[in-house]
Structure formats: C-alpha cells, structure tokens
Amino acid sequence: MKPVYAIAATLAFAGAASAQATVQSVSLDDLERFATDAGHEVVAFGETTENSLRAETPNGLSYYMEGTACDEGACRGIIMSSRFEATDAVTLDKVNKANLERAAVSVWRLQDSVGVSRYVILDGGMSEANIKINLDNFLAIVPGVADDFFGQ
Numbered sequence: 001m002k003p004v005y006a007i008a009a010t011l012a013f014a015g016a017a018s019a020q021a022t023v024q025s026v027s028l029d030d031l032e033r034f035a036t037d038a039g040h041e042v043v044a045f046g047e048t049t050e051n052s053l054r055a056e057t058p059n060g061l062s063y064y065m066e067g068t069a070c071d072e073g074a075c076r077g078i079i080m081s082s083r084f085e086a087t088d089a090v091t092l093d094k095v096n097k098a099n100l101e102r103a104a105v106s107v108w109r110l111q112d113s114v115g116v117s118r119y120v121i122l123d124g125g126m127s128e129a130n131i132k133i134n135l136d137n138f139l140a141i142v143p144g145v146a147d148d149f150f151g152q
Contacts, residue, residue: 022125025074028053031065034128034135051075061142065135068119078131080138081117090114090149098145105141116145 023030028051035042035055043062044054051067063082067075090109098107105118118138120131 021128023128023131024122024125025076026067026078026122026131027051027073027075028067031067031078034131035065038132038135057139061139063139063142076122078120078122078134079117080120080135081115082142083113083115084146084150086112086114087150094149098148102141102145104137105145107145114149116142 028045031051031053032042035053038057040055040057042053042055046052047054048064049066051070051073052064053066054062054064056062061082063080066079066081068077068079069075086109092109095107095109095114105116108115108117116138118134118141120126120134
C-alpha cells in the first residue's frame with residue numbers, strides 16, 4: 001500500500017508544479033503588473049531604460065524594476081533597485097559591510113548615490129510566485145540598508 005501512496009504523492013506534486021506557469025521572459029507590462037499586484041503605485045516609465053519603471057510602496061519607498069537582456073520587449077532578467085542620495089555617512093567601509101551582511105542584494109555607491117539592487121535571472125524559467133517573493137524580499141531588505149547609512 002505504501003508504494004501506492006508514494007506514487008499518488010509524486011503525481012500530485014507533479015500536477016501542482018505543472019499547474020503554475022513558468023516565466024522565461026517578462027515585458028514592461030509584466031513588471032507593471034508585479035508592482036501593482038503588490039499594492040504599489042507605478043509613478044514613471046522609462047527613466048533608466050525603455051524597459052523600466054519606477055514604483056512606490058504605500059510607505060513611500062521608491063524603487064525601480066528594469067527588464068534586462070531584452071529582445072523586442074521580451075526580457076530574460078529583472079533588476080530591482082532602490083537609490084538614495086549619498087552623504088558623508090556612506091563610506092566604502094559601510095558599503096562593504098552592508099554587502100557582507102546581506103548576500104541577497106548588492107549595495108553600491110556611485111558618485112553621489114548609494115543603491116541597493118537584486119538581480120533575477122529568468123533563464124530556464126521561474127514561477128510568477130517566485131518573482132513576487134524576490135520583489136518582497138528585496139523591498140524588505142532596503143530599509144535596513146538605508147538605516148545602516150542614515151539612521152532612523
């Protein structure tokens with residue numbers, strides 16, 4: 001009887017996995033949908049690239065989503081980023097420390113900006129739920145990085 005349960009469980013798992021669509025590329029419309037489905041307001045398009053948008057969370061956190069590795073509007077990667085004006089408090093030592101403490105994101109300083117980014121590669125496919133979780137995780141990390149540099 002145990003083999004029957006094992007086979008049934010395997011088939012149920014396979015059915016659940018195949019029921020969720022695999023995303024291998026995204027469009028600007030998809031990025032907009034990810035932001036609005038999360039309850040965020042899209043405030044601008046095309047500020048960084050033609051396949052980009054800027055959105056804002058209900059608590060005022062501004063972030064960008066950009067499609068990367070694009071061919072005719074089908075992008076095989078997504079970069080999520082948030083940027084702040086760098087002050088003297090943003091030292092390279094603090095940037096390095098922030099990178100070591102948060103492997104899920106990259107923290108960087110470029111001239112007068114400090115930023116946090118997360119890159120999602122869609123090669124081989126990813127579920128929409130996983131893309132949404134990546135966005136949620138990114139947005140959960142950004143405020144802590146900002147606090148590291150600017151305090152409460």
